[in-house]
Amino acid sequence: MIQRFHQNDRRSLTFPAVHPCEAVSTETLLNSLVSLSRTICDFHSKFFASQRRNAREAIRQVGVLLIFFEEVLDRGSILSNSSLLCLSELHLTFQKIQFLLEDSFREGSRLWILTKCKFVASQFRILFQAVATVLDVLPLDSIDVGGEVKELVDLVAKQARRARFELAFDDERGVDVVFGIMSQFEKGTEPDLETIKRVLDFLGIRSWSDCNKEIRFLEEELGFEFPDCKERDVAHLSGLVGLMCYSRGVIFEELDHHHHRNASAEEDQLDSRINLDAPTFLNPDDFRCPISLELMTDPVTVSTGQTYDRSSILKWLKAGNLTCPKTGERLKNPELVPNSALKKLIQQFCSENGITLAQLEKKSRDMTGTTVPSSRVAAEAMKFLSKFLVRLLVFGNGRQKIKAAYEIRLLAKSNIYNRSCLIDAGAISPLLNLLSSSTEACPQENAISALLKLSKHSKGRVLIVEYGGLHEILNVLKHGLSSEAKQIAAAIIFYLSSVKDYRKLIGEIPEAIPALVELIKGGTTCGKKNAVVAIFGLIFFPNNQKRVIENGTVPLLIDILTHSDKTDLITDTLAVLSTLADNVEGANSILQASAMPLIKNTLHSTSSRAAKEYCVSTLLSLCNNGGDEVVSVLVKDHSLMELLYSILGDGTPLAGKKARALIRILHKYRETSPVLSSAVPHEQFVRAR
Known part of the structure; x- marks a missing residue:
């Protein structure tokens, strides 16, 4: 059998094709070539947002060669070793062509492929030059096929040799516009919305869901760890994410109803389930990086004596910061001293609590750079978007407010910088207003979930309390319009109770602890869990222990x-x-x-x-x-x-x-x-x- 490389194991625009083994039979090789060719030809009905002409030409040439492979297979001809070697090379090249077409068509990759249009066009050219080279040395006269088929193969060889596979004018113009938009963001200028709309329309990105798919794809690309993933690519991908998040929030006013319903159910479960693999109270705080707030995988100490995760502090220093993030003191030198003792304690802690190093490192990578954005484009786009969403929360109609709250839920999900921008833009107060005025489950769930994400930020916790948000959150905890809203409210209580003074404040509110106890009594499993850990946070204040027992x-x-x-x-x-x-x-x-x-x-x-x-x-x-x-x-x-x-x-x-x-x-x-x-x-x- 001929092995295939599973497409989910590779990064976009990489082509790790597998060469057929020497012992493969002629029939197996030909069957696999026919199958590959048919798969490639099936792309003729697909929509290519860019590279349309190149994809069409590639599919046409492979379609002609499919006729040749099928006839050789039907006649059962005995092939020479040199013929088999040529077919084996074609098999390798066809795998790469399939990968290239998959990437050019892949859902969510349209903007990324457009910005890589020169590279993609060059790959089409290189691959069909390889096809031409193989066909030039293929001993066609020794293969038992009809004369018309041989003529077709000769024709493909000539066309593959001459085919230019150049960059289309529309693609070139489109990528120039994209980079122009990103340049404006980088300079701190908000781009023209009509210009962005034209680019999105050219790419066939015409709905909130289409835009969200682009963001998910780009974020997945950012999550890949490859030796050849240059810092420039990280900044570029981050900038594209920023552009698409801005577009999703500002341009697409309507949430796709079906997507919104499914996404809300999924998000409610994720938002309201406090992750206690590395909990705030049950784990030593010293194991957390002060920048990323996650468990450290490689703790290092700076000249002020403070310890950070290496990846986080390096990102801080590369951004031009010369002070200690925690103390604000100027660093005497940039030397990072490994904290071996702490690293051993963290590794022991992970082992004892069933947390693998791979899980910890993946989580660390997910959070790396979330305090300091990976590109100025992403940073400025987020600032503009935050202000826009807050304006919608304050001045928008009911539908616009719900949509703005939902966007904040998504943006603040795992990105500390986004949370900071949204808080600085003033999102807390209007979210609390939306929460207090909600008479339906949907706006209430969006508002309380957005507040949960912002409560994970230290400044967010302070503002929620300063703006009188405790009353509104406890009201949802007691009388929430859905079980999801109640359990999310309990999760917010958990994060607020991480502040020492707030434990006393919450405990002294007569209905607070009874409401949590009621959720333990009648809530879902997730609701019980959140109520239990919220109570755990509160009983760090001794007087609350008596209240918990009495209830x-x-x-x-x-x-x-x-x-x-x-x-x-x-x-x-x-x-x-x-x-x-x-x-x-x-x-x-x-x-x-x-x-x-x-x-x-x-x-x-x-x-x-x-x-x-x-x-x-x-x-x-x-x-x-x-x-x-x-x-x-x-x-x-x-x-x-x-x-x-x-x-x-x-x-x-x-x-x-x-x-x-x-x-x-x-x-x-x-x-x-x-x-x-x-x-x-x-x-x-x-x-x-």
Whole structure:
């Protein structure tokens, strides 16, 4: 069989074709050539936004050669080694032609292919020169086919040799206009909308969905990691993303109804599900880069003593900044010192929490450059777009406000720079106004989701509270028009509670904690999860712990441990119980709910190291606050001691410390209890060192 390179494994405008092996049979080779040729010919009915003439000529010439391959296959001729070698080379070239046509037609790639039009035209020319070279040396006279077919092959050889495959005038003019528009953005000038519309119309980009497909394709291209991906290409791609985001937000006033409905459902799930693979509270803050806010893969320390992820600080320095991003102090020198100790801790943390290095590095790449944009074009386009969207939120009609809020959701999804631009443009206040005036689910969901994205930015959190947004968010949490809106409101509470003063402020609002408890009681799985982690954030303020307990939270948390099969939800629930158990009132509430056997069982059954740590922490606190009555129960569980010793070797340093403390408590109780002293072998309680 002849191997094929799967197109999803390659970057656009790369042609990693596979050469047929030497042992391939004549029939297999010819069948594969026929199949390849037919696939290429099928492109004749496709719309090519650019390279139309070149694509049409390429398809025509391959179509003629298809007749030749089919006749050779039908006659079952015996081919010489030289003929087979020529056909093998044609097979290799045809794969590349197929790749080139796929890229020229690929959904979402129209703007990218237009800006690469000179390169694409040159590739058509190179590939058909290769076809001409092969046909020149092909021993056609020795192949048993009809004379007319031989004449057709000769004709293709001549045409392929003479074919110029030049850049079409319309393509050349179109790419000049695109670069002109980008140049205007780069200079801080807002381009003429009619000019942009003409380019989009030429490319067949005539709807919001068409534009969004272009953005997704360009963002995927930016995500590829290739050695030959020059910094210039990154800036160019980033600029094109900026241009298309601007076009999507400003030019296309109507959201495609079908797309909007499906995208909203998908976005609601993604927006409102707090990612606790690397949670704000449950992970050490020191593991996060102050620039990207993500876990660091390669931490380095600058002259001020602050530590950043290497990729983020390099991007900061390349942008011409000479100060420390966190302290504002001028850097004495640009030297970056690797922080090996922190890197080992992060790697250990990832291992213990099931986060692979590949996942971490991919996330880091996704966020790289989001604080400082990769190109001035993208930066200026985002500034213009942010101001436009805020104007729509303030002065637009109902439909325009919904669309503006939806655009903000998408723009702020994973880009810190976009969030900053939108906040600086004044998006928070009109979004809160839209939230308060919403009487239908759609505008409410768009507004609350946009606010969620902006609440991930430190300045966004401050402005939401300063503008009185807490009242509106809590109102959605209690009376939201959809379950999605309620769980998103809980997620915002989670991010707001990362600010120390806001934990107290939120806790003192009478309806805040009861509303979160109600969401735990009757919400979806995602809603329960967001409410649990929001409560976790709030109980870092001690007075909130009493409020949480008084509102009957503990029995609901125990119910989650009993009935849920979601590991992340169970882990978050255990984190809350662990914190509540630190004080006597919380410990008593947990004991009254008869939770200790369940926590022990979870410690035995869970595969999550984080969950094990919270179980150990909770049991330790219950022993400290519950006294000998609790210890006497635990000391009788002989399998518990073995499990605690395993955590000493395999758990995190903090888990090991807590396990060691719990072992000592159990050992001490065993030594002072005559009944246990005589009933249990001493070896079972060897003192932990």
